[in-house]
Amino acid sequence: MKVLVPALSTSLLLLAFIHPATSFKAGDFKTCSQSGFCRRGRALAERARENVDNWHSPYSVDPLSLSLVSERASLTARVKSELYPDIKFSLEVHVHEDGVIRVRMDEVDGLRKRYDEAAKWALAAEPSISTDIQWKVDASRARAAFGQQREHEVVVDFKPLRVVLNKNGKEQVVINGRGLLHMEHFRNKTVEEPQVETEEEGSDTQEVLKVNPNAWFEGNSEDAFWEESFGSWTDTKPKGPESLSLDIDFPRHGHVYGIPQHATSLDLPTTTGENPFFEEPYRFYNADVFEYLASATTSLYGSIPLMHAHSADSTVAIFNVVGSEAWIDIAHPNTHSTSTHWISESGILDLFILSGPTPTDVFRQYGGLTGTAPLPAHWALGYHQCRWNYVSSDDVRGVQKRFDEEDMPVDVFWLDIEYSTDHQYMIWDKKNFPDPVEMTNDVAALGRKMVVIVDPHLKRVDDYPVYKQARDLGILVKQKNGQDDYEGWCWPGSSAWVDFFNPASWEFWKSLFKTTKGSSWSWIESTEDIHIWNDMNEPSVFNGPEITMPKDLVHYGGWEHRDIHNINGMFLPKVTSEGLIARGATPKRPFVLTRSFFAGSQRYSAMWTGDNLGTWEHMTVGIKMVLSNGIAGMTFAGSDVGGFFGNPESEMLVRWYWVGAFSPFFRAHAHLDSKRREPYLLDEPHRSTVRNILRLRYSLLPVWYTAFHETSVTGLPILRPHYVIFPQDEAGFSIDDQFYLGSSGLLVKPVTRPGVTEEIVYIPEDKVYYDYFTYQTYRGSPKGKHVTVPAELHQLPLLVRGGSIVPTRDRPRRASSLMHRDPFTLRVALDESLTAHGELYLDDGVTYAHKEGHLAWRGFSVNNAGAQLRLSNVDLAAATPRSAVEGGAIATFDRQNAFQRGIESVRVERVVVLGLPDRPKRVVVEGGHDLEWEYAPGVAAGAKKDGVASVLTIKNPRLGVASDWAIQITL
Template identity: 65%
Template sequence: MRALSSLLVLVAVPAALAVKTQDFKTCTQAAFCRRGRALSARAQENPSWSSPYSIDPSTISVLPGQASFTAGVKSLLYPDVKFGLDVRVHKDGVVRVRMDEVNGLRKHYDEAASWALIAEPDISPEIKWSVGKSDVRAVYGDKKDIEVVVAFQPLKVTLLRDGKEQVVLNGRGLLHMEHFRTKESAEEKLPVEQPQGDDSQVVMQVNSRAWFEGETEDGYWEEQFGSWTDTKPKGPESLSIDISFPNHGHVYGIPQHATRLSLPTTTGENAFYSEPYRLYNADVFEYLADSTMSLYGSIPVMHAHSAASTVAIFNAVGSETWIDVAHPTPRSTETHWISESGILDVFLMPGSTPADVFGQYTRLTGTPALPAHWALAYHQCRWNYVSSDDVRDVQRRFDLEDMPVDVFWLDIEYAEEHKYFIWDKKYFPDPVDMTRDVEAVGRKMVVIVDPHLKRAASYPVYQEAQERGVLVKSPGGSNDYEGWCWSGSAAWVDGFNPESWDWWTSLFKTAPQGDKWTWTESTVDTYIWNDMNEPSVFNGPEISMPRDNVHYGGWEHRDVHNINGMLFHNMTFQALKARSDPPKRPFVLTRSFYAGSQRFGAMWTGDNLGTWEHMAVGVRMVLANNIGGFSFAGSDVGGFFGNPEPEMLVRWYEVGIFSPFFRAHAHIDTKRREPYLLDEPYKGIIRSLLRLRYSMLPVWYTAFREASVTGLPVLRPHYVAFPHDEAGFALDDQYFVGSSGLLVKPICEKGATETSVYLPDDQVYYDYFNHYAYRGAAKGKHVTVPAELEKVPLLIRGGSIISTRERPRRSSPLMKYDPFTLRVALNAAGEAHGELYLDDGVTFSHQDGQFIWREFVATSDKKARGVRISSRNLAAQKPSEAVDGVALATYDIANSFVKEMLGVRVERVVVFGLASKPNKVQAGGRDLYWEFTPGVTASEKRQGTTSVLVVKDPDLSVTSDWEIVVQT
């Protein structure tokens, strides 16, 4: 839900509004961005441009036995201002580059990385730095193919592989860390030209700074935006750095933006956008479907990709940041990062594959949390279900129409006067009983808890926060900040204050805790939605908090703005985890996020519109979040605003069932659009789509297990799945689901009856529904596939085995003991592979080895002139890879969860592309019942309906090793 300029209780929400771009800054309206872009312009205009920053060789210190070195950095602009450089190589080859002002008047904010990283990375003990006359360098890697070079004058850091530049810092000379100064002692800058000649920098005088910084002090001490004045008591402190990828023509990441996946240019004559990409978590009402405007979250990680390699950078900065992207050639990329405050703290990830980069990044910031199994099912929400009876009626209607659903949501109207945790008893007189009714069939409740607290003596949560001193302060730091949000006059919890964490945890206890206020009118199966945590402030600048507000430690809000939302998300995650013993896996949805947020739950793309354009860009945004490490992502099905026609709503459900987070949501002014309200055939189509999502929950859960261990995303664009296929590098309207081999092409246009799907390799792809076989090509190929309204294009790549559960149930927990169907999609060699991961889906017992992890393999059997399909235990072979972040030294194949699941069987095996009709099909010497339909085989080079073998009820346990032999 989004913030409005006034409260719902005071002003009705207009039915049709549009983004008010005037509420949000452009680069030209942000002084530090203007300064950064002007710096870049001066560099481009001056052929002899050179960075004024250099290393003093006499200060270099290489620590014995450590892959790090430190050095002093000086700027010819300000000879008396000193900087310190720290460069280190981690055990996995990541290079960290830090630079900060030394002994300045104040301290630059340097804690962003501490919130993002899971731990301080281990430094490699094997790196040997070589200190030369002009640089420091080190060569490392298993093949000694990686080299990092730090040049002295001007300062430049280069990461190379096989002698080719991969990442270059300050190669264009745009590094500038504005030092702290006092307004009274600010020195006059003389407008002179940059000196020329080889010795120009040596003779450059202090008063010749204008060539680099500009002739005027632009917004150093105060800045106006609308009616707001940002006082900037610390003066200028922005950071500019150019980061180039000389051999990579595509860059991805830096979510969140409503743009293409492969990021278009923002500078130059042929720029696609005129504005840089902005990272500044903001509550943007009805955001544009194609824009570089900042949205709700910020992850400052960028992948750079070519057919030869993938590299990435993570820029650990928490303040507002603008990023220009340029492609000076089709195979190179230049970027310019301009941040309002903070230190230089950049991690260079050498790759060289997408999988390597995801591993390197998630070793820094953590892998996605393995969610509760039910959280991957269907969520039903709107602003608002208005009463306990309304919730019960919605549940009844889903059951009456035989539509599965796992979660019902309550928006802000459940809370009395928007005092979160406090039920409005006029409409919700029995919250616990209502929740128990939902839980009776395995379902859950999610309720909203926002970070603003109503300033009222009758609100115990606010009173305790005030008494404990854990609220954000106004400028100067002496008074609690007062702003305006849903609750009226409000205060904000300061998650940077360590005292706030235990207190916040105590609020979620469902049993009395002495004299502390606790949420006794909830259950341990009541989960949480954190909205408005950018933070959104209705009467604040850019619908947010003033930048000169003060957080714990004296840091200004400008320093920590983009981290703020993650802390609230983290606090709530920890609170839910601590409310039961043994703990259950939390589910917390967040709107605002930062690097590392993937450790704490799910996100959604905010207040989208019910339009085809927003449907399409939502797919790209979810893919971008997967690239940013945050796989548990989705967009509001149907669009938050508007009343989509039935065709659009059906298509949006087709998008939703193939999104990691699957929730329907709607604005308070929209018509009720629960799927059971539709007429036929639309209602029946959506029922089938919901059942399809539920049947494929094993695929999603297995993909999330892999993400929780390796960091590989749940949704994979083509450059991730096929990193050498250049034709797929810019694709962002189709994708693969994990390692399953499922290729999805959502339909996001009105009236479509067919679509073009790109097949990246010389392989057979089978239509999931009608078993039609399509053929790819060595250099990629587009094929036309049917896409009538009731059909989402879904292909299975040859060589894959898909595990599903086909019994319709009201909710996913009721499927726990249901049998499995295996779809074996043979490749041209008659082979296939797939995995299935299961655990209790609720607790953390999987971290103690309570799980099932099976591998299904189909191999060509020349002796039997057929195929062997087998099941084997992967966990016993790969115990260190089995669970999220926890390496098991041993794995007990007879663990208690396995024993509980002994009766769960494989009830059907479907084989696509078999070469000929079998003579017999056996398992353990038993003849099995089967049916065969002839058709195109996997090895043929033609398209058509494939052969299908259906093995019925082989009575094989999902927990044990077995083999099916198909003799032809």
């Protein structure tokens, strides 16, 4: 929802008034040169570049220290730095069962301890280390081969230390190949430390007089070792320097993706090397950025340190689990290689190398580490209507009434911060919301839900029970003395924050969501139809450095805020979602929306791209950001439709609805200062266009739900960029303005520019595609082909890939929960060989009964037996029960499960077959009756020319959507 400064407070508006064109305040956030450790890291890289011929890594493995764990593919060894012979480091390299290598390095017996719990929070479970892969060790290296053909090999070179992933003897990933590995050891502060001012842009390192023999590597100064200032804030660094620099190169991969969240193209542009696209490295430091730029490497609200590296030959990934501030430089030494440099402020090295070799493998491997996004509640895939703010319970009722009067489907109404008294979340402002439970029930009576915001900052007043209890429990974030509660400024004024790293906070927070009275305070003025929005959880602190907490604050276990900053945002939605699951008698799937996130956040919440602007640029980059989040596991993602700031003109708003309708998370939202822009307020013809867009989203809900299901099992993203589906098609590697929806075969290219009447769509293969609405055919070619598709404001370039079967529910309804008994339409888009297939997953959409096998998972296929096509509906759950739900929880599938019995009456009401070569002779249910059908002649799937495809419409075959059957089409 929100911005770093209350827009109600006129200060910011005044600033906006003065600088209407450039509202992003670059001065609020650090550049690399203003961040001491980044400056040191980049300087190190610069020295290495300048002395490339004489450069070597000072780090090496002591071969004598090497030990192998019996029965497990784990190697441990001591690492030494020639710079500091007395400092000891440990190295562990593990080979996991699924082709993942984990590399850990830490300082041993140091003065202090590096933060080592980032993986504990990011990983869904401790990965299993392979028991059958063997390390082979000689004098200079250790190596372990793995993979089905043992085509992969991990090599640990001893001197200098390098870790390399090979495939068929060729280097894929090289760690420390350029010798930039540097783990700054803990040290004591020498007395006459020169102070280094860092306020000035590009402040030069200051000369220190003593001679430093390590200067060739470390440089000649102790730059910002013990203190660092930014603006009016000073970061005391009681632990001194502890940063980590690491080069990770991909000698055979010319494209890298991931490391969300940044407002950039999906194919990450360079930051170093020749003519870098950006000057600044990609930054990870979760921040509440006011009116962020639509193209920049500045940090945003969340951080997922996962990077894919891709080529036509293979896909690999690295997952560098770091919770502190971090910076990443990317360069392409040539078009087929990538080098990256990771600089992080604190913490151990804990790096996962995902060996691929296909995108699908990488998703499986990453899902195995951090978990997949669980199947959400079905209603959460509907349309969400939000605004800062719906001002009263009658306002909410009025908005609902208008949606119904206009027959526009909507599932969820949202309340932003103004529902609360003085921004004490969960405390209703009774003046405007006198009857919150009745209001919620009025919304729920139409099968809808509410989402209400609960932010992490707690107003520091004793009569706010949430604050009082948290304070009394001693679970608030502490000042740097580790004793006193930290006080910062946010929406309610003086605020405190729960330290969710403290396990004692978990039960406390979860208990708040009980809707019935218990021993401690809980939100009894809520119902199970209320779900939660967690905003401002970076955390946003209005009077803090970079609008967040000072780094020297102290969390549970004595860790500094600096160590855990980027992880912090994950906890609030984690504990909140656990609270929602636990609040009722029957556990129901929770919905939590988060702004801040870390690797693993997908297990708990959906995310949105924060406070975007109502501009075409933000609409465009929002799609790229959602794609990028999707490949990093955070699949349930979307951008505010319409843009948070501003008053979009009708054309932009309509286009944005098209974008939203094809985002996993589909919510319209608007700033307090903006005009109301609910879709029913649009003038015609735009109102009807948006009604049609909403109805299209709802009719495609079976496709969406099936895609979410697949994601929950495989980790594959819901919106799939080209390189994920066509990993060998070079022409698609940089495409991020069109994408496929799950495995459905739907290819979408939303329009994000004004005045467009047609759009060019790239078809990456030699296949026929059909316009979803008009059945016009578009044929690709083996090398890919660009086709022109009509794209006026009421149109969307939406194509169905030949060979797909798309199940939809075409009856307009007011809410998704009112569609559960509606019949299905199957759109069969034949390919050139007159075959097709599709999937449909269904369950109750609300509870966890699916994990006990209460579900239906169907496969539709058309087989071509010469004179006859056979469309069959088969039971996929029975065929592959282990893939039926996430985590392989079901061993065998009971076809008579209660859910499946309950939908026996849900039928297929219509089958539409596109691309038949001729009028069929007969259409019958196999072993049963003749069917009624109509045929409109047109272009065949295998024809050479394009035109409107032939359409066979089979009327009401009276077949259950979840039953086994087949229809024969005699040609």
